[in-house]
Amino acid sequence: MPSKGYVEISVESCKGCNFCVIHCPTECLALNTSDTNSYGLHYAYLTDEEKCIACQNCAVICPDAAITVYKKAKKKAA
Template identity: 45%
Template structure:
């Protein structure tokens, strides 16, 4: 059976670091960047381990600003 893989792309300049995507991720692969901030001064979301992302779209659904695009494929 093929394994489902995924990745996300975050619009870092519009992300306000609300942390909803981090909480919604069932595989715990999203984090707020610990040091970098965007032009508005927010720590933005990022994928900390893209090998474990399953492309479930939970993060994209809970993002109030639509900053997350999810890509999914089967291997």
């Protein structure tokens, strides 16, 4: 099934507060605990693009405005 949307998370802006992970309704975000950004902080990433519903919850709650949300465009009637 094609995804309804996807998010892009800026690795350098993310501070790893985990708010987006706990507020994601479809649980498709996670904190990368094996890698850090240049500030030494774990960052969030999209685990499963197919689950993303582009609800913007993560982007709204993100304190550092690190998340950009894209939604699948509706097809124009032929």
